[in-house]
Amino acid sequence: MDGFDETFDWVVVGSGAGSMTSALVMRQAGKSVLVLEKTGYVGGTTAKSGGVIWVPNNPLMRQAGEQDSTEAGIAYLEALAENLPGSTPEKRRAYVVESQKMIDFLLAQGIPLARGADFWPDYYDEVPGGCKTSRTVTARYFNKAELGPEWAARLRPGFVSQPAMLSEGLKLAWVGRSWKIKLLLLRIGLRVIAGKLTGKQWVSAGAALQGRLLKAVLDAGADVRIDSPVRELVIADGRVAGVIAESGGERRRIGARLGVLINAGGFAQNQAMRDRFMPGTRAEWSNTPEGDTGDMHAEMERIGAALGQMDQMVGYQMTRMPGWEQAFVKPPAQSLTGKPGAILVDQSGQRYMNEGGSYELYCQTMFERNRTVPAIPSWAIFDARFAQSYPIAGVRMAKMHQVWKDSGYLKEADTIEGLAAQIGVPAEALQATIARWNGFVDAGHDADFGRGARAYDQWLGDPFLKPNPALARIDQAPFYAVDVVPGDVSTYGGAVTDARARVLRPDGSVIDGLYACGVSSASVMGGVYVGAGASIGPSLAFGYVAARHAAGLDNSL
Known part of the structure; x- marks a missing residue:
């Protein structure tokens, strides 16, 4: 592409779970991928979180003999969600359907996933389609030493650095009340000892999800760059054709043949944006990392993207x-x-x-x-x-x-x-x-x-x-x-996208070449947090959808 210092098929802004999933899709399709992360750590808010993914009728539920269905998941969302700019019936259906395919894809890529817990009910389990057991999925704990010393040091720290599944950790609060849980603690302790003897560097929860995805993306040959903030989206011939990124004080024009995916987090650490869109809320009460400053919200708005649901946050x-x-x-x-x-x-x-x-x-x-x-x-x-x-x-x-x-x-x-x-x-x-x-x-x-x-x-x-x-x-x-x-764990508004994760203008037309997922986009959940993993799940699912659409792998949506 003319006028660029370098060009890739797919350029991703931000290094969260949706970013990595999209990169894996593109690499499997034989496309070149560049992931640009503004901070010095890979993983964003997801790495700091529990790393829970909410997916109705997911394959791990089916393996366990759980009775769930796509129709029940859709009915649940329809019973709760408002029809807002980022949440339409078409998009909600796309989420429930495509999220199941996304889990299948990650499992096929060798990402070890497990049920988040056998009992972690939906937050509104009493409404039609609600689940009283668990629709949650998490990654298995991960030895970050597998990344090598350079990347292990660049994986954003999480809140659990033990060889324990999140579901196991949740039980440990009751260790004094159950012999079964005491035995579980013993098993975890033996894993810790074995890990120290063999040089393991265990992480769990969100850091495990991000670590496993990062390893898969690096092994697949994607280019991941830290300390590389994107300053501008480049428009050429009526479409988003690339980005201007900064690294080491130097600005580089980077082309994107198939498109640019924005998954750069929200604006929870930007008090000026909070005052504009959700007055009365406080950045200092947020659990998000330092890079969650809404840069790409502002940039997408600058080039004509519609922003929606900007008054919403995932309160905590x-x-x-x-x-x-x-x-x-x-x-x-x-x-x-x-x-x-x-x-x-x-x-x-x-x-x-x-x-x-x-x-x-x-x-x-x-x-x-x-x-x-x-x-x-x-x-x-x-x-x-x-x-x-x-x-x-x-x-x-x-x-x-x-x-x-x-x-x-x-x-x-x-x-x-x-x-x-x-x-x-x-x-x-x-x-x-x-x-x-x-x-x-x-x-x-x-x-x-x-x-x-x-x-x-x-x-x-x-x-x-x-x-x-x-x-x-x-x-x-x-x-x-x-x-x-x-407090909060994220903001919940951003660019309005369609069921293909394409960014839309206020008149509903598509900004060609530009996709968004995660909390850089207006939530598909429509003003409601339906269950554990209701922000990470859509990030993964629409990162998957965006890459498949941009690569021409699935235009049926």
Whole structure:
């Protein structure tokens, strides 16, 4: 191609899971591929995450004898999703159908995948098509030493560096309650010892998914470059024909014969964009990496792309315990208020949601409540029995009790009235709220918000608590409170794309040569987070779809 310093068939901006999947498709088709990553690490937000992929009727479910279907997956999305610019019935159907093919493709490429868990229900499992077992898929833990020292050092760190599946790690929280889980811990410990003796460098969860994909892409002969931010999309003859990338202070024009895929993350670390599109949200509360600054959102908008659903984020509630500013993962509050014996109240002392539901809905509800009643921050309320039974954001209170009290983070009192005074809410209101909650627990039914009725609420609770894992009284002094704010794991809006992952203009016409997936695109889920892996799943699926379409392998969509 004229006017370019170098040319590839397929140029990918960003190095997340969808990027790598698209690169594998293109390399299998015999096409040249360049992956450009702006930061010094490969993997983006996916590497920091649990690496969960949500796919209805996936082949691993079928192998396990699970009863699911494409039709049920489509029905589930149709029951929940709004028809928004990035989410149409055609695109939702394409996701459910093509995501299954994508899993088959990755397995055929030698990527070891497994069910994320046998029991990880959809977040709205009660609606038509919802799944009460698990539609989740994850990668098997990975020895990053297989990448070689150079690339192993460039794989973005994850939050689990042990030879354990994510599903195994989730069980370890209950190690003191089950001999089976104690044996599981022993098995993991033996793997750790064996790994150290043999020089293994284990990673799990999202880092394992990214590590395995990176190895496959490198083995397939794709060119992956770090510290190479894309500054511009190049338009020639009415189509996106390449990019201008910067490396080592030098700008290079790079051609793309078949197209450019944007999978460069969202804009969660760009406070100016947050103020423009989702005022009131905070970059400092985000779990995304430093490179999540929306550069390509702005660039796609510059060349005429329609942006959609830019007011949405994948909320993930957090609590601001001491040290949260420097934490690799912001202290999560889902595992706090989702456990039995804890509730969330606003600054008037009122409970206002089902604390056990989707984290995206949880944070969305906080923002909605805050418009009429101060609710940011809100307060997680629990008692002595809870503090002895469950960790606070993964930390046992016995270890940090005095530090937390001295810092002012943990509020503690021998009475509800005393606790109300510490958090600045009316004592009568907080007393009434807790009394009402205790009444619901005694009756076995949350008459206000239905907590504990769905399988997902119970999954978040205590599996050893009967009859309802999500419900327990708050009645044993001392009483405690910690703050909860609406953090996030990503923004959820971006370029509007069609069922082929092609980027569209505001009039619905296609920008030829330009594709987008992941959170660089407006979510196919239509304003709802339907289950664990509802952002990584579409990234992989539409990266797969985009590459197949651009390579002319499947134009049936």
